[in-house]
Amino acid sequence: MRDYIKQQMGYGKAEALLYFKHPYRFNVLGQSRWFGRIYGDLSSFLLSRQPRIYSGAFGRGLFQTLYQPPASLLSYLPHTLQWNIAALFLLGCAFLFGGYSWLGIFPFFLSVAKCGICAFRARIDPRFHGLRGRLLVALLIYLGPLVRGLERTRSRIRRRREIKTVEFNGNGTAQKPRISWHQRAFFLSYWTETGLQKESLLYGVVDFLLPRKYLIALDQGWSGWDLEVCHGIWSRAQIKVGTENHGGPKTLLRVQCALRMSRFSRVILCSYPVLAALAIVLGLPKVAVIGALAGYFHAVGILYQKIHLGHIVYYALEIVAKRLKLSPVEETKRFAA
Structure with missing residues (x-):
């Protein structure tokens, strides 16, 4: 057991190192985007798409292949550190205010039940096939x-001291943004x-923000933006x-540069009034009052994170434009999309 714990701690540290090298390979919960499977049946149970066999039209495919789709994030949610922290909070509220203790017990029960079912379905050496x-x-x-997850979070917090920061000292800014x-x-x-061309400016912004561990997505031809920048799970700049x-x-x-809330932010903010009701x-x-205050x-x-991200992107654009020797132009006309 001790060796297993040390192994998982090492995995957490390794994932933290990978995050600071390739931050775009991690999801909103800080987990690496992995397409493998654990203990045989973990990724195929609960809220995951089942494997499919390609058999061709009318079942006449020459090479009938089994395709294993990637597991859904929801299928791993009961195993995450964030889920268990939220479950502990709900359990504390249930004991503190009394009544409806099932609201606090249910998340833990779901995690334990999922682990038990996965263990029951796992392939184990016959010598250890007992209870x-x-x-x-x-x-x-x-x-x-x-x-x-705990070790990954601890390592990321420690390494954040080494991240380059964007200085808000006014140097390098040559024009005031027009705000709508x-x-x-x-x-x-x-x-x-x-x-x-615009590619020089866009790739300059990418090269400026990547060392500062901002998640950057490039348009693949289907989006209404060229770059999407986010530094956290709540907001993004397009x-x-x-x-x-x-x-x-x-x-x-x-x-x-449009500032938007992430889909996850909208879901969480909408959940507060639902929980209060x-x-x-x-x-x-x-509990309703606490939920309403927490939502507020x-x-x-x-909102603060959106404004802060907007400042960062503005300074990044101005600094990159200065490096490219672009001349600022004060515009009063509306942006032509």
Whole structure:
């Protein structure tokens, strides 16, 4: 057991190192995007797509192949550190306010039940096929992700001191952004007579933000933006650059940066009033008040993160534009999409 715990701690440290090298390979919960399977049946149980056999039209395919789709994030959710922390919080609220203890016990029960079912379905050496062996496997399935997630979080917190920061000292900024509160976006414009295209500015922003561990997604041709930048799970900045050719090498670059909440943020914020209403129905006014206050402060925190991310992207654009020797242009006209 001790060796297994040390192994999982080592995995957590390794994932933290990988995060600081390739942050885009991790999901919103900080877990690496992995397409493998654990203990044989872990990824095929509960909220996961089942494997499918390609048999061809009318079953006449020459090579009938079994395709194993990647497991859903929801199937791993009961094993995550965040889930168990939330379950512990709900359990504490249930004991603190009394009544409806099942609300706190249910998340733990779901995690334990999932581990037990996975252990029961796992292929084990016949020598350890008894009840004790199954219980041991269930315990390992439960402890492994928790220890790995805890060590990954600790290592990431320690390594954040080494991350380069964006200085908000005003140096390198040459124009004030035009802000549209209705569109939740700001706009910048740059002039060049050297024939630079928007790719130079976009890749310059990527090279500037990647060492600072910002998650960056590039448009694959289906999005309404060119770059999407996020530093956390709550907000993101979507950068779109339009190019105007004015003859020869003369080019005007118009930049739009829209600040948006992530889908996860919207789901969480919508859950607060639902939980508050449910608490009122169940006769728990204190829980309803706590839920409403938590939702309010959470919304304020998300708004602060959006504004902070907007400042970072603005400074990054200005610094990169200065490096590329782009001339700022004060625009009063509306951005042409």
